Amino acid sequence: MLLSWSAGSVLSENVEKVGRRIRELREERGWTQGELALFLGRTQTAVSYWEAGKRAPGLDDLVDLARVFAVPISDLIAQDAARSLPTLLRAVAEEVDSAQLGKDLERFVAKAAAMPSPQILWQINGAGARDTAEALLAAAAVTTAPVPVHALAEGCGVRVLSWDFADVDGLVVQLPEGAVIGVNENQYDRRQRFTVAHELGHHLLSHAESFHVDFGGELSPAATGEHPDYNWRNERAANDFAANLLMPAAVVRTEFTKTADVNELADLFDVSPAAMGFRLTNLRLR
Ligand SMILES: [Zn+2]
Incomplete structure (x- = not known):
């Protein structure tokens, strides 16, 4: 991403x-x-x-x-504060040379701005990706799988909106009324859950002032080569946050005593087998 x-x-x-x-x-x-x-x-x-x-x-x-x-x-x-974000988004679309993306983003922001802001239940200020994910899980008293990632985002005051993006996996936009995560509705559900967690990571770790876009498809770094603005450190941190949030270490260790089967564990945590495989390796369980 x-x-x-x-x-x-x-x-x-x-x-x-x-x-x-x-x-x-x-x-x-x-x-x-x-x-x-x-x-x-x-x-x-x-x-x-x-x-x-x-x-x-x-x-x-x-x-x-x-x-x-x-x-x-x-x-x-x-000068016109209300126009500034769409202006920024249009400029992003111009930089990646995609008029379609500009329209997508503008429509997305208009819809997002009209959504009511969820009530902020938890103020999370963690030092790093793992601490921040664990602080959120603790605040929300989540101790079982699957982790309710949409509810966790909303509890942080972040709206989540599924959208028919062409070349965007996910994004997070800071609006005057609070942040909004956009997630590509054409992706598999488990991929969407990971994207929501990834974008929430960018938001809680304060990676971008106005917005952050994770491109996929034809605009993905894999397809276009590395963009000068690409920040591997932030992407790794956001992925790290997502893995720690969706597959909390303590819960994974508990479940692993019952089954070591990656597919069963992936089903239980509602994540992809690939993500679960990585997690087990990182936790040195295999
Ligand atoms: Zn990202």
């Missing part, structure tokens, strides 16, 4: 607009470029380059700018 997008690459076309907005917000507050730089822990040169549209602030910078100015990040990216 697959591509990680930073706002930085998406922003490059709008770099002048972003620069103008930074200057505007700074001047409204009566700060010099040097003062703003000081608040951000950056150099005055960096600020002047941004404002002149010579360089785009990175995602970290945008997060800091939003904090220092006390505005939402969308306010820096576009």
Whole structure:
């Protein structure tokens, strides 16, 4: 699974607009470029380059700018906050050269935004993938298989929406009302469960500010080669989270005493035999 997008690459076309907005917000507050730089822990040169549209602030910078100015990040990216996410999504589609994907994503976001946000039952802040998965399982008091992954996502305030994507396995989008996971409804159920867990991992591990897309099919890294924005570390962490969430170590060990058959265990945990095989190897049970 697959591509990680930073706002930085998406922003490059709008770099002048972003620069103008930074200057505007700074001047409204009566700060010099040097003062703003000081608040951000950056150099005055960096600020002047941004404002002149010579360089785009990175995602970290945008997060800091939003904090220092006390505005939402969308306010820096576009004048019209309501339009900013679709704009970003369209830019993603342009980068992978797929107009169909742009339409898919826009429709998806419109539908997702209209869904009621689930109540947040658990605030999960784990250090790494495994700790975060175990913290969520503990908070939800899950001790048996199969793990109810959709309910766990909702309990974290994340809506899950199945969608007829062409070349997307799954994605997670941060909307003003909370995050939404999209999962390709054409995949096998067990693959969908793994994708939901994978995307929930990206969300809880804070891998992306606005959105993260895992491409499949013709746009998958296997088909297109590695994209420069591809972040193997985050993908591994999201997969690690998913394995730990869907196949909790303690529950696997208990069930393994009853049967060592990979297919039986896969059925019990409602995961693919391949995923279960990996898990047993990782837990050194085979
Ligand atoms: Zn991913």
